[in-house]
Amino acid sequence: MRKKKTVLCIDDDIECLELIGIVLDQGGFDCVAASGGLAGLDKIREVRPDLILLDLMMPDLNGWRVYRSVKNDEELKGIPVIVVTAKDDPQEKRMALEFARVEDYVTKPFRLADLLIRVYRILGRIPLEAA
Numbered sequence: 001m002r003k004k005k006t007v008l009c010i011d012d013d014i015e016c017l018e019l020i021g022i023v024l025d026q027g028g029f030d031c032v033a034a035s036g037g038l039a040g041l042d043k044i045r046e047v048r049p050d051l052i053l054l055d056l057m058m059p060d061l062n063g064w065r066v067y068r069s070v071k072n073d074e075e076l077k078g079i080p081v082i083v084v085t086a087k088d089d090p091q092e093k094r095m096a097l098e099f100a101r102v103e104d105y106v107t108k109p110f111r112l113a114d115l116l117i118r119v120y121r122i123l124g125r126i127p128l129e130a131a
Helices: 014-026 037-047 063-071 090-100 112-123
Strands: 002-004 006-011 030-035 051-054 081-085 104-107 128-130
Touching: 006 014, 006 037, 014 030, 014 112, 030 037, 037 051, 037 063, 051 063, 051 112, 063 081, 081 112, 090 104, 104 112
Parallel strands: 006 030, 006 051, 051 081, 081 104
Antiparallel strands: 002 128
């Protein structure tokens, strides 16, 4: 039996969540959405996704706090994270990749196909795994 890999997308922009969800679904992944950082933390613990797409600028709990909570939790710290943000700051991107060790850093606006390629790269070329 084969099971789709699960990607959790955490963002406060509902339209962005919907678009990413459609693309990931068509790409063969099970996409779960959470609107905001607090809801995202709850979903991470509930779903235990294979990958997290994480916005940084959210009103209730920013992405870096969500990221820190995940990486400080022994059961969750192995989940890879792609930052998906409107913050187009080269220094922040460098710090995220080199020091925080996020798997990737994608700046909005982005091409949905490019995001899907990055997800494939992290989770493997085939979005299914043996259960």
